[in-house]
Amino acid sequence: MASPTVIVFGPTGNVARVAAITARKHGAQVVLAMRDPSKEINGIRHEENGYERVQADLTKPDTIREAVLKTGAKKAFIYQVHSSDHLKSSIEALKEAGIDFVVFMSSFTIVDAGGDLEAISPKEHIPYSHARVELSLLEVFGREHFVPIRSGSLATNLMMFNGQAVRNGHVSLWAPESTSDCISADDLGEVAGTVLVNGSDKKIIYLFGPEPLSQQKQIETVARVLQKDIKIDTISTEAEAVEAYKAKGLPEAVARLIAANLAQNTKSFAAREPQIYREGVSNVKEITGHPSTSFQDFVSSNSHLFQ
Ligand SMILES: NC(=O)c1ccc[n+]([C@@H]2O[C@H](COP(=O)([O-])OP(=O)(O)OC[C@H]3O[C@@H](n4cnc5c(N)ncnc54)[C@H](OP(=O)(O)O)[C@@H]3O)[C@@H](O)[C@H]2O)c1
Numbered sequence: 001m002a003s004p005t006v007i008v009f010g011p012t013g014n015v016a017r018v019a020a021i022t023a024r025k026h027g028a029q030v031v032l033a034m035r036d037p038s039k040e041i042n043g044i045r046h047e048e049n050g051y052e053r054v055q056a057d058l059t060k061p062d063t064i065r066e067a068v069l070k071t072g073a074k075k076a077f078i079y080q081v082h083s084s085d086h087l088k089s090s091i092e093a094l095k096e097a098g099i100d101f102v103v104f105m106s107s108f109t110i111v112d113a114g115g116d117l118e119a120i121s122p123k124e125h126i127p128y129s130h131a132r133v134e135l136s137l138l139e140v141f142g143r144e145h146f147v148p149i150r151s152g153s154l155a156t157n158l159m160m161f162n163g164q165a166v167r168n169g170h171v172s173l174w175a176p177e178s179t180s181d182c183i184s185a186d187d188l189g190e191v192a193g194t195v196l197v198n199g200s201d202k203k204i205i206y207l208f209g210p211e212p213l214s215q216q217k218q219i220e221t222v223a224r225v226l227q228k229d230i231k232i233d234t235i236s237t238e239a240e241a242v243e244a245y246k247a248k249g250l251p252e253a254v255a256r257l258i259a260a261n262l263a264q265n266t267k268s269f270a271a272r273e274p275q276i277y278r279e280g281v282s283n284v285k286e287i288t289g290h291p292s293t294s295f296q297d298f299v300s301s302n303s304h305l306f307q
Helices: 014-025 061-071 088-097 125-141 157-168 185-198 215-226 238-247 252-264 274-288 295-301
Strands: 005-009 029-034 051-055 075-078 101-107 146-151 170-173 205-207 231-234
Touching: 005 014, 005 061, 005 185, 014 029, 014 075, 014 101, 014 185, 029 061, 051 061, 061 088, 075 088, 075 185, 088 125, 101 125, 101 185, 125 146, 146 185, 157 170, 157 215, 170 215, 185 205, 185 274, 205 274, 215 231, 215 295, 238 252
Parallel strands: 005 029, 005 075, 029 051, 075 101, 101 146, 146 205, 170 231
Antiparallel strands: none
8 A cells, every 4th residue: 555645744843743753653754844844853854764844834824735735645733823713724725735634733621611612712722722723623624534632731841931940950839739641742742643644533532641740749750850959949929920920931911821720720630530531541552552651751761851
């Protein structure tokens, strides 16, 4: 059977990079659709056999149409990226150019927001923006021709706001009891690349890390695994937390949203939705053949992030 051609948008990204490598391992010809094709991708050399680079931007339908037509790709992996129509015209361009199956990097927060895609309020920015893309995919491709991967909280989130502080050995944490499942981007990418090539019977794929951990426990795990001294202080008021996020470059509205979400997140998703959580942990094993990676193992294999 001829090897399928798949197109992966944003392959410099943590999940898409591994999705591309995994799709190649499953025998696909892989098109790397990049805003800047001259960029390095860790683990994929320029001119590497089985890969082709094309210029494309997920917010620019003409570049998408051209990339798909030029390469003959039939299946696509996409991220949610900000666009005025929630990627509707980009998704139409994928379909018009010949894509017949899409894997979309979505978010578990859709469940927390009630699960009804149409009803999620724009005020709930993260679930809303992912739900809008899922709705466009449903409308343009239909349920049989796309799969949303509704991921839990990435293990790398800890570093998004506390990276430098962890490396410096002194962290000031807001909401230290805020708890998340810490799924590894490599697991997500392996699932995405496998499903991209082989398809899936599942209509929605939930994926979670194997053990919910508070922010405090995550930092203690980093300290233990890397034998590093890390002092932890607590930010005591939400107003101070908002100021701290603003100082890290976030707009005020986003800083407020993050501080409020973290404060409310002391009961983990695993406790709120145990059945979906268990399904999401076992999906990793079912699709990749190995268990969902623990935060401890994630830290061991990504020590460069914390040093
Ligand atoms: N953080 C969480 O806990 C969480 C939970 C559930 C779901 N998610 C979803 O997962 C995503 C993060 O995944 P990740 O860590 O793999 O992301 P990432 O490492 O930040 O990579 C995203 C990639 O998208 C590419 N990109 C950005 N805008 C683009 C555009 N207009 N056209 C084409 N490519 C574009 C960027 O590539 P270049 O800059 O090289 O162009 C970047 O490398 C979030 O955005 C969210 O949708 C996150």
